[in-house]
Each structure stands twice: as structure tokens, then as C-alpha cells.
Amino acid sequence: MKFIDEYQDSKLVKGLAHQISQRSTKPVRLMEFCGGHTHAILRYGIRQLLPKTVEMRSGPGCPVCVTANADLDRAIALAHLPEVIITTFGDMIRVPGSYSSLQQAKAEGADVRIVYSTLDAVGMAMANPGKSVVFIGIGFETTAPTIAASILKARQDKVENFHVMALNKLTPPVMRALLDSGETKLDGIVCPGHVSVIIGSYPYEFIPRDYGVACVVSGFEPLDILLCIDKLVEQIEKGEPKVQIAYPRGVKPEGNMKARQLMDEVFEIGEADWRGIGVVPQSGLKIRGKYEQFDADKVFPVSMKPPREPGGCRCGDVIRGVATPLECRLFRKICTPERPVGPCMVSSEGACAAFYQYETPDDLRSS
Amino acid sequence: MCLAVPVKIVSVSGDEAETEIGGVRRKVSIAFTPEVKVGDYVLLHTGYAIGVVDEAEAEETLKLLEEIASLSEVH
Numbered sequence: 001m002k003f004i005d006e007y008q009d010s011k012l013v014k015g016l017a018h019q020i021s022q023r024s025t026k027p028v029r030l031m032e033f034c035g036g037h038t039h040a041i042l043r044y045g046i047r048q049l050l051p052k053t054v055e056m057r058s059g060p061g062c063p064v065c066v067t068a069n070a071d072l073d074r075a076i077a078l079a080h081l082p083e084v085i086i087t088t089f090g091d092m093i094r095v096p097g098s099y100s101s102l103q104q105a106k107a108e109g110a111d112v113r114i115v116y117s118t119l120d121a122v123g124m125a126m127a128n129p130g131k132s133v134v135f136i137g138i139g140f141e142t143t144a145p146t147i148a149a150s151i152l153k154a155r156q157d158k159v160e161n162f163h164v165m166a167l168n169k170l171t172p173p174v175m176r177a178l179l180d181s182g183e184t185k186l187d188g189i190v191c192p193g194h195v196s197v198i199i200g201s202y203p204y205e206f207i208p209r210d211y212g213v214a215c216v217v218s219g220f221e222p223l224d225i226l227l228c229i230d231k232l233v234e235q236i237e238k239g240e241p242k243v244q245i246a247y248p249r250g251v252k253p254e255g256n257m258k259a260r261q262l263m264d265e266v267f268e269i270g271e272a273d274w275r276g277i278g279v280v281p282q283s284g285l286k287i288r289g290k291y292e293q294f295d296a297d298k299v300f301p302v303s304m305k306p307p308r309e310p311g312g313c314r315c316g317d318v319i320r321g322v323a324t325p326l327e328c329r330l331f332r333k334i335c336t337p338e339r340p341v342g343p344c345m346v347s348s349e350g351a352c353a354a355f356y357q358y359e360t361p362d363d364l365r366s367s
Numbered sequence: 368m369c370l371a372v373p374v375k376i377v378s379v380s381g382d383e384a385e386t387e388i389g390g391v392r393r394k395v396s397i398a399f400t401p402e403v404k405v406g407d408y409v410l411l412h413t414g415y416a417i418g419v420v421d422e423a424e425a426e427e428t429l430k431l432l433e434e435i436a437s438l439s440e441v442h
Contacts, residue, residue: 001373001388001389002373002375002408003373003408003420003425004372004373006429007429009432011436012432012433012435012436014436014439015432015435015436015437015438015439015440016432016435016436016439018439019435019438019439034369035368035369036368036369036370061369062368063368063369064368089368089413091368116413116414117413117414117415118413118414119396119414120414138368139368139369140368140369142368142369142371142412142417143368143369143412143413145399145415145417146412146413146414146415146417149396149398149399149415192369193369194369194370194371194410194412194417195369197371197410197417197418198417198418220370223432227428227431227432230435248421248424248427248428249420249421249422249424249425249428250371250410250418250420250421251418252421256399256400256417256418258398258399258400258401259399259417262398262399347368349368349369
């Protein structure tokens with residue numbers, strides 16, 4: 001398919017891998033922020049193509065994974081309200097909360113439905129006028145405009161029974177939080193391609209300036225990711241960290257103004273609770289007061305038991321890039337995609353799920 | 368979650384467009400990309416075209432990759 005197949009050409013992959021090996025002289029640690037990148041890196045065996053000097057760490061860019069248990073518990077509580085239909089993206093349904101999951105709630109009789117698009121959720125509200133349809137609004141800047149658009153559509157079409165639980169999170173503020181914590185020393189960041197389609201590349205400028213860390217925006221095909229890593233290694237070798245775009249067919253420095261305008265119309269910036277990281281100021285989106293009739297948290301206040309985390313699960317460490325999934329003692333033994341303990345094993349973008357699917361354990365590798 | 372795939376615009380009607388990829392057709396919202404024309408490729412994310420694929424840049428990137436590959440053959 002156009003703009004996909006040509007960026008998977010094995011001859012070009014070999015050439016680029018060779019150039020990276022030639023260029024790289026000192027050990028570097030790079031973080032791929034986005035779960036989509038983690039998945040692609042493992043799927044295409046990119047780790048095996050890189051020289052030993054280049055270490056990749058997964059980051060917090062998996063929306064399902066970073067959803068805090070307190071928020072998930074609230075969504076599950078709403079699902080149990082008799083008048084509510086919960087709509088959500090597919091991955092979310094199986095994530096274990098503190099005491100249950102949306103899937104378990106569904107098995108107990110709650111009306112929980114998977115949708116492909118926020119517009120499907122608005123359509124479902126129109127088709128079920130006697131019910132309240134609540135969309136669980138997770139995702140980063142890529143998805144936030146689509147949620148804003150659904151609220152604007154509901155207002156325009158007077159769909160009064162459509163509501164959103166606003167859990168959208170912002171990328172640059174959490175990058176700052178990770179760099180400030182200093183837990184994982186990073187030399188470069190593979191910046192998320194489709195977040196950057198919306199926000200552009202300017203919001204990353206503080207990273208090389210304040211932290212001396214290289215930043216390159218990447219697409220999702222193997223050649224895109226290798227080109228990004230090549231540019232990161234080049235910057236680091238030269239000692240000249242800056243922001244570059246290695247995905248210019250998709251990303252412009254200024255991003256998508258129209259999408260951002262719609263996002264700003266509906267949302268204001270507030271704090272957000274990230275699993276494994278905690279509350280990060282200015283890293284979340286809240287529905288503005290003038291749209292509060294669509295805000296599920298305003299319309300359906302629920303009181304909750306305090307959240308709790310599953311024992312032994314290192315999802316939080318994996319999200320922060322402090323540990324790889326292979327360092328979790330539950331990984332592949334107790335925690336599997338069939339019986340996930342934490343969200344990083346549930347989501348198709350979770351690092352644990354990607355490692356489980358594509359990484360051969362050392363003890364199984366033929367010598 | 369941030370998955371987006373390049374699909375081709377087949378027709379445009381108001382803030383919606385018919386798109387095609389690998390023989391599959393789907394109506395998508397072009398609320399964020401009102402400038403699209405028939406024949407353009409857009410990045411489709413959860414039913415919305417979030418950006419227009421820049422074909423000239425796509426070619427430039429491929430040219431660069433081919434140059435790198437030919438250099439590595441020489442060495």
C-alpha cells in the first residue's frame with residue numbers, strides 16, 4: 001500500500017542499519033515515547049539491527065497503560081449505573097482496575113460497548129435516547145481533537161445524552177516530568193509521529209535546550225524509525241542536540257492548526273494522574289465549563305473506594321523506562337496476554353504485550 | 368491508540384470524505400483537514416483525517432534512503 005510498503009524495503013533497511021553502525025561510537029540510551037513505536041521496533045526486529053552501542057527504552061506513550069486505576073475504577077462504577085452505556089476503544093475493556101474491569105462489569109450485566117470512532121459513540125447516543133452514553137476519553141494529542149469534535153458535534157446536533165469522561169493526556173509535559181525525575185538517563189527521544197501531526201515539532205524545543213537531549217520525530221514504518229535513530233545518533237555523536245523531523249511526509253513543524261483550535265475550544269489544560277508516574281501538573285485536558293453538560297464527571301459524580309495497584313506488577317517502572325518488561329518477575333510467568341496483571345500486557349501498544357509477542361526469551365534462543 | 372494509516376480520498380462531501388485503502392472504502396471526517404482534494408492521501412485516525420500526506424516530502428525521504436543504501440554498498 002502506498003506510503004507503507006516503500007518504507008519497509010529490506011535493501012534500504014540494510015543500508016540505513018549499516019550507516020547507524022558506522023556512525024555510532026559511544027553508548028547511547030534512546031527512549032521511544034510512543035507505544036506504536038515500541039510495537040513496530042519489536043515487530044520488525046529493529047533492536048537486532050542496531051549496534052550494541054544503541055539501547056532502546058520504552059516510554060509512557062500507551063494511553064491505556066498510563067490511565068490511573070482511580071480513573072479506571074470511576075469508569076467501571078459508571079458502567080454499573082443502570083441508565084449508562086459505556087463506550088470505549090477496544091484495548092480499554094480488558095484492563096484490570098483496582099477491583100474489577102469493564103469486561104467484568106459487562107459480564108455482570110453492565111452495557112459496555114467498543115467503538116472505532118468518537119462519532120460512533122455520538123451515533124449510539126442518538127440511537128438510544130432513553131440512555132446516557134458515556135465515552136471514556138483516553139488518548140494523547142492525536143486523539144484529543146477527535147473527542148473535542150465529538151462534543152462539538154453533540155452540541156450542534158443537540159445530542160444531550162452524550163457525555164465524555166475526559167482523561168486525555170499531553171506528551172511534552174510528561175516528557176519534562178520524566179527528564180526532571182532523572183530516574184533514567186536519556187540521550188535522545190524518538191518523538192511520537194502522530195501526536196506530532198497535531199502539535200508539530202515546536203513543543204519539543206525545550207528538551208534539547210533545557211536537558212541537552214536529542215529529539216527526532218518518527219513515523220511508524222521500519223525505515224522511518226531507523227532514519228529517526230540515525231539522526232538521533234548523529235546529533236549525539238556531534239554533541240549538538242536539537243529537534244528534527246524524520247517523518248516530513250506526515251509532520252509539519254507547526255502541526256495541524258485546525259485540529260488544535262477545536263481541541264482548545266473544548267478543553268483546558270489541567271493536571272492529570274498517570275499510572276506509574278503520579279499527578280503531573282499541566283499534563284491533562286479537562287472539559288471547559290461552557291461544555292460541562294457533556295462532562296461525565298460533572299453529570300455523574302460517583303464516590304469511590306481508594307484505588308490499589310496489583311502486587312508485583314512493574315508496569316509503572318516499564319512506563320517510566322526504568323525497567324524493561326524482561327526485568328519484571330511476573331512477565332511471561334504469571335502475567336500473560338490471556339491473564340494480564342497490568343495494563344502494559346493488555347494493550348496492543350503496551351511494552352509487555354509487544355515483548356511477549358515478538359521477543360524470544362534468552363533461554364529459548366538457539367545458540 | 369495513536370495509529371494512523373494513509374488512505375486515499377475518493378470523494379468529498381461537506382466535512383466528510385469517502386476514502387479507500389487496499390480496496391476497502393470508508394467515510395471519514397475531514398473536520399481537521401478541510402483543504403483535502405480527491406486523490407490526496409490523508410492519515411486516518413479513528414475515523415478522522417488528522418493530516419494530509421505530503422507526497423513531495425515522501426519522495427524526498429525515499430531518495431535520501433536510496434542514497435544511504437547505495438553508499439553502504441560502496442563500502
